[in-house]
Amino acid sequence: MDKNPLSANFRLGFLGAGQLARMSALQAFRFGIQIGVFSDRNEKEPVEFMTPYSQTGSFDSADDLTLFADTCDVLTLENEFIDSEVLAQAQENSGTPIFPSPQSFGLIENKLIEKQTFENAGLSVTPYQLIERDKDLNSFGEKHGWPYLLKSSKGGYDGFGNETVHDLDEARDAFKKLGGKDGHDIIAEAFVDFTHELAVQVARNETGHVVYPCCETVQEDHICVAVKSPAPVVKSIQKKAQEMAVQATKAIDGKGIFAYEFFLTTDGELLLNESAPRPHNSGHYTIEGCVTSQFENHVRAVMGLPLGSTKLRSPAVAMVNLLGNKRRDAQVDHSFDALQEADGHLHFYGKLDSKPGRKMAHYTLLGNDIKKTYATARKLTKDITI
């Protein structure tokens, strides 16, 4: 970009309009720039309340994306729902750069290619196999043990697109359900015996890279419900996860913010499980918990600015996701205890409709001891309903 990105008429466009774009947009505003938003939904999404410049279209249409790109100086992603080839087409048509680049994204958008990319970079990944024929379903179970996971290679999130299979019958049903019979690539992934699920975020651009502390994600039903930072594991493991995350980002020549999820196995091995070319739920705690949040470094990275310090602001930080309780107009009830707690921070995403399990808000608490801080954060949020 020849234009100085720190200009009042510079516009950063978000492909996707959910809470990740919303929290990044807040940081974009702090740098004085404008934002545009491209949504694929008809109902009003969180970021559309934050700008006069929003556009609706199809994530599958390079033409729709090009029209939007023409109104922006740079584009960035908040999800993995757009095909990298469509992104490349929109970038070429409009001349508007997209970060992470379609090339980088192309190396991780498909779970099969993602695993190959990271294996080629020398990183250990969860054992996996492309299911090419019916007998692979059985042989994978025999080799790695039942149950295991079947995953569609594209488009999964928060447990969608994943099926846990306990025997061959379930495997066949899941293969069909996930679209294997329709030609979609399906991969099998071994269940790993782990003691912790860990995550690390990395921001990188032409000025260098920064890496966030290694945190632990607490998962229930494939959804991240809470995060503890730093992760309650030995320092050498934290460091190893950070090194792997940086190595993975370099392997895809990533520009932007990236998140990596790991299993720490019962054998003490670190396996890279998943990656995301965008801000990630595991990094929400960085808003108050670190000197520079993942969202600010996301914006800095795609604007080509120097990256900010990722240092923790306190010895312990806990983040609790607040999920919708029932279908209703979204509002937060019973939050005063949480709001009154010193160094407790509530974030509500402004989604109009609540429904059970939907990510609606989160709460971050800074403290001195991760066990206590986490327990307090859970306690302060247990009565909140949305």
Next chain:
Amino acid sequence: MDKNPLSANFRLGFLGAGQLARMSALQAFRFGIQIGVFSDRNEKEPVEFMTPYSQTGSFDSADDLTLFADTCDVLTLENEFIDSEVLAQAQENSGTPIFPSPQSFGLIENKLIEKQTFENAGLSVTPYQLIERDKDLNSFGEKHGWPYLLKSSKGGYDGFGNETVHDLDEARDAFKKLGGKDGHDIIAEAFVDFTHELAVQVARNETGHVVYPCCETVQEDHICVAVKSPAPVVKSIQKKAQEMAVQATKAIDGKGIFAYEFFLTTDGELLLNESAPRPHNSGHYTIEGCVTSQFENHVRAVMGLPLGSTKLRSPAVAMVNLLGNKRRDAQVDHSFDALQEADGHLHFYGKLDSKPGRKMAHYTLLGNDIKKTYATARKLTKDITI
């Protein structure tokens, strides 16, 4: 308000669209609510890039304000340019509450009434006198010494509406210039020999009140150019200023965020100089410098939420205002040193046009020693041009 303010369809309206509303709006978004903005200017203002809901009109028109109020659940101020009676009219017409209330604002909008309000509350203020006739101009100078200040009782800011007068001729010219001959109330204010100019912010609503640390403001040509927090004065003075600020807020039954500026005289006396019923430049440092910023507590206060901790995040915080250097499309140059500094935070307000002296951005640095931190912040920002 019967409506739960933590609702995705709750809308907070800002009367005024500059950087103070912009930084408050960022906190409103963090609570998931929507914002509306009322601007009295035709050119696009900073907050208008942050919402689809903006309206242009006259600050003097209760009808214009009522139309806007009808689209919002609560309104708040970012300046003192709207008459409290007009505010009261718009509030009555629309049924939309305004905080700070027109009644509170009415007690401080006029500099004469403001001083009387605070004197009646037992607070020491800068010596002043309403200038009712020509001979008052001379007698005030004889009594309190030349030079002194003449101020129009309404609408002044950043040195506008103020004149320093060294003799009777200058006093007569200034009286005329400020509108004294046209019936505007003009007050004379003594020059005070002071060692420090101090400031304190207070947030207050029906749930209680919180008070920020006492900081020092560094002024050049009547414009605040920098802030140091905590102020480099003894703790008893800091505490006294905080107590006076709370007392002043109670005296006007303030709901919202309020800022108070003090002179610490060479005799060690604290004089309340000015008040503002809104976020204030002296409190920008609280965004990163305190656990809860003045902007977040502004939003919490008007939403009726519990107020957040005002504790400093580090032993020393310095804030430097970045003023426009010349007329041009606004952009920030030579900022990389400032961006690279650990715990240095750049905020650019997104005003489209820069001009000499216009407040365009600010920079906050957290550190351990206020003298060093302030010196470093000045050094890191000295080459920045906007």
